[in-house]
Amino acid sequence: MKRSVNVFAPATVANVVCGYDVLGFAVNAPGDEVIMRLRDEPGVIITKISGDEGRLPYDPAKNTVSLSVQHYLNHIGRPDVGVEIELFKKMPIGSGLGSSSASTVAGLFAINTLMDSPLSKMELVPFAMKGEEMACGYGHADNVAPALLGGFVLVRSYEPLDIIKLPYPEELFCSIVFPQIDVPTRDARQIIRSKILLKDAVVQWGNVAGLVAGLYTKDIDLIARSMKDVIVEPVRSILIPDFYKLREIAMENGALSFGISGSGPSVFTFTRNEDDARIINEKLQKHFLWLDTESIAYRSPINAQGPIILD
Template sequence: MAPSVHVFAPATVANVVCGFDVLGFAVDAPGDEVIMRLKNRSGITISKITGDNGKLPMNPLKNTVSVSVQHYLNSIGRPDIGLDIELHKKMPIGSGLGSSSASTVAGLYAIKTLMGDDSSPEKLLPFAMKGEELACGHGHADNVAPALMGGFVLIRSYRPLDVIRLPHPKELFCAIVFPDVDVPTREARQIIRNKVLLEDAVTQWGNIAGLVSGLYTNDIDLIGRSMEDVLIEPVRAMLIPDFYKLRKLAMDAGAVSFGISGSGPSVFAFARNEQTAHLITQKVQEHLTAIKINSQAYVSKINDNGPKILG
């Protein structure tokens, strides 16, 4: 039997309210899985995709997993190697939880493993960004970097690419609710203003600095009061039904902070313990049910491990 590997890669929360395109962290669940096998015939094939309701392309020239893997193979001088890929979507598409990045990272970690490449997962980041570029038209790293590296990350610069892993309070829990509404990433980016007031920019800079300081000093109160977005959230909140009502419910239930995950529609909150995180998801889901919107909920700590081999 040809060598194969089965890899899981985690969902991620990008932006983290005030850090548009520069902050993100990984969670334990949900995530995606890739099974990759070497084969004798050259070229990449995709033999199976599950959990996507037929939305994702089987064509290896158009799928983020195979495209990013091909970029990696080109870089190591093995462009014609034979691979078969199975992609198992274990998380909702278009959720704002880095669905495409989880798939891409799982594929890249799988080929890295099959090739016996023991370099840092961070070396895969440029190839993962190629997958993001295909998925949403913009090769940002705030999903793929935490999915690859685990933990909480800051993208200090894109030119040159400079990614820093940040510490975080170990007791923090993340409560995530995905409302079943459609917010396509490309469209969510297009409604963002191209110009901002200097006053708003200064407020945003201060909040990002405060959040990073809170992460380094384990100051959860500082983390909470720094997670305010005056640039992106006021626009994107319009795409999420009753967003401000959901935020009030979460804060009243004990949330440290509340905001939009990525481009939405998923929302997330930080909590000081697991019990509070579950209470937050309960209150948010109850309200969504009352306005006839189905939802899915996830509670986990920040995932410091990133992708992992399942078999």
């Protein structure tokens, strides 16, 4: 049995433009790392957190990583096991890129590995959702499921939980720009209207169906045509300065799609190759600079593996 393990878990883009609360995918970068070591007494403790600028709690009863790891240990009937956790935040908090998911998934994958993997990745999803509930008051799966399973994921239903892995064209590339403005997930959810027009919903589920069809048939044009959001984006885009100008810049530079990652403020595009993603990132960052806003850019293919054990 291993005594310690070092795990990386990926950032994720939830919603994916037309699939509010049901679609998400993982990227190779950024992501978080966790080093976990068994210790001789019970209890989950956190010995180190870096990269969080002091924003995350060391208190095991308040940190989502320790909480979900303890929840897991209780569930598998091993509350006697104790571990110490070092958390290396290698991605920004509050970016809309599933930051808490990445940490939680890294922690759960680490403890499951140390326990000789009694649960599958799919079976870990509810534990990670519990972590999400603690992090942002809402136990959603559209970040944790792709972070755990890798790839493109559909959360068909929450009750009962029904998660489906979707295929995707391997050439699909993703560019992400995180403008350093503050948009708490709670606020981003609250500004969305609770009632919508049926005719808008019909447009949306036509597009969700089109996106899923495009993913199965690896039809890049259909994917691009389907990635429109007439419901959430018109509201959330007001939180991101110059959103429609940014879209114009992205689309003019070869983006297949442009939208908000999760609840924002990160924006992302799909492109046909890495070069397009790089150029789009440069142009979007330049525009943010012109708006006096610092930003961080990432580019990646869709991540296929989910969490991995590092050397």
